[in-house]
Amino acid sequence: MVGEPVNLNEFQELARRDFYAGGAEDQYTLEENMEAFRRIMIPPRILVDVSRIDLSTNVLGYNISAPILIAPTALHKLAHPEEVVTARAAAACKTIMALSFTSSCTLEEVASSCNAVRFFQIYVYKRRDLSALLVQRAERNGYKALVLTADSPRVGRKEADIKNKMTLPKLKNTERFLSLEASSDNGSNLAAVAKETKDASFCWKDIEWLSTITNMPILIKGLLTREDAIKAVKVGVAGIVVSNHGGRQLDYAPTTITVLEEVVQAVGGRIPVFFDGGVRRGTDVFKALALGAQAVLIGRPVIYGLAAKGEYGVRQVIQMLKDELELTMALSGCHSVKDITRRHVRTERERLH
Numbered sequence: 185m186v187g188e189p190v191n192l193n194e195f196q197e198l199a200r201r202d203f204y205a206g207g208a209e210d211q212y213t214l215e216e217n218m219e220a221f222r223r224i225m226i227p228p229r230i231l232v233d234v235s236r237i238d239l240s241t242n243v244l245g246y247n248i249s250a251p252i253l254i255a256p257t258a259l260h261k262l263a264h265p266e267e268v269v270t271a272r273a274a275a276a277c278k279t280i281m282a283l284s285f286t287s288s289c290t291l292e293e294v295a296s297s298c299n300a301v302r303f304f305q306i307y308v309y310k311r312r313d314l315s316a317l318l319v320q321r322a323e324r325n326g327y328k329a330l331v332l333t334a335d336s337p338r339v340g341r342k343e344a345d346i347k348n349k350m351t352l353p354k355l356k357n358t359e360r361f362l363s364l365e366a367s368s369d370n371g372s373n374l375a376a377v378a379k380e381t382k383d384a385s386f387c388w389k390d391i392e393w394l395s396t397i398t399n400m401p402i403l404i405k406g407l408l409t410r411e412d413a414i415k416a417v418k419v420g421v422a423g424i425v426v427s428n429h430g431g432r433q434l435d436y437a438p439t440t441i442t443v444l445e446e447v448v449q450a451v452g453g454r455i456p457v458f459f460d461g462g463v464r465r466g467t468d469v470f471k472a473l474a475l476g477a478q479a480v481l482i483g484r485p486v487i488y489g490l491a492a493k494g495e496y497g498v499r500q501v502i503q504m505l506k507d508e509l510e511l512t513m514a515l516s517g518c519h520s521v522k523d524i525t526r527r528h529v530r531t532e533r534e535r536l537h
């Protein structure tokens with residue numbers, strides 16, 4: 185690449201990082217997450233007054249500058265000086281950051297570093313008392329929602345991590361009460377640590393327990409089917425994040441953009457549906473909104489921005505997506521995100537008929 189990056193893919197080139205870039209096993213889902221977007225077309229709409237475009241939206245009662253949130257991703261320290269920098273970028277861009285449970289600085293440090301609206305992502309430990317403690321710390325420190333990542337009772341097999349003998353560094357949120365000494369015979373200790381600590385028996389009925397220990401709204405992240413969407417509405421969560429963990433969990437899980445509409449229809453407007461996986465262009469954001477997402481989350485691009493240029497890089501990544509989304513809206517005749525409807529995209533199936 186010559187010169188400054190002009191899009192999110194070029195940020196990836198600048199910031200090559202195996203741990204972040206990789207996916208599970210054959211990386212089929214990882215690659216398809218992006219490919220599937222390419223099969224959706226946006227018919228332009230002409231002769232609409234688009235002299236003013238408004239990207240702003242509301243997520244769980246919070247006004248933000250655009251329907252683009254920061255997804256929870258682990259261990260920002262491997263990319264740059266930790267999550268506080270990402271959080272500052274989120275505040276500067278007037279968006280929401282979901283802090284990973286597996287962050288490399290504490291949730292308190294992130295809370296005191298910025299005034300962004302923050303969500304906290306959790307996995308539930310076998311030691312429920314420790315999970316409850318974390319949830320309460322998040323609530324005390326002004327986190328506005330709990331994102332329960334539900335697609336990871338076990339950790340997906342990421343072969344780059346095995347080759348690189350990736351071992352989990354200290355996790356600041358839990359280091360006082362949890363040892364991460366689990367060893368592994370396959371090179372990386374990530375899966376072994378998770379197996380020892382995470383509660384793989386956690387299931388739908390346990391959501392009730394979670395809602396008894398917090399007043400924060402709960403979002404379930406990692407949901408990909410109509411059946412699970414119906415269950416999520418039934419257990420009373422505040423929202424859903426359609427996600428396949430960026431292709432890092434079950435390889436050959438469907439790509440998120442291909443199942444989004446199925447989930448949106450099952451939910452029937454009763455709770456908001458958010459979306460992540462493979463968003464690299466403003467057109468991708470537009471397509472996800474047209475298929476019913478209220479907002480998208482971006483994972484890897486934020487880390488690439490962080491690795492390449494720190495806070496400025498994250499801000500650039502978000503700004504590029506916003507600029508591209510604004511242009512897409514102008515060229516398809518939408519003044520505001522509410523104007524983006526199902527009629528604004530054609531999926532592959534529709535094009536074949």
Ligand code: FNR
Nearest residue numbers: 204255256257258284333429430461462482483484
């Ligand atoms: C993740 N993701 C993730 N999700 C989560 O709930 N907790 C976590 O700690 C992490 N950690 C994590 C690390 C890395 C390196 C990646 C790439 C992803 C998944 C993340 O929230 C999101 O679902 C995906 O990253 C979305 O896909 P894209 O935007 O990376 O294509």
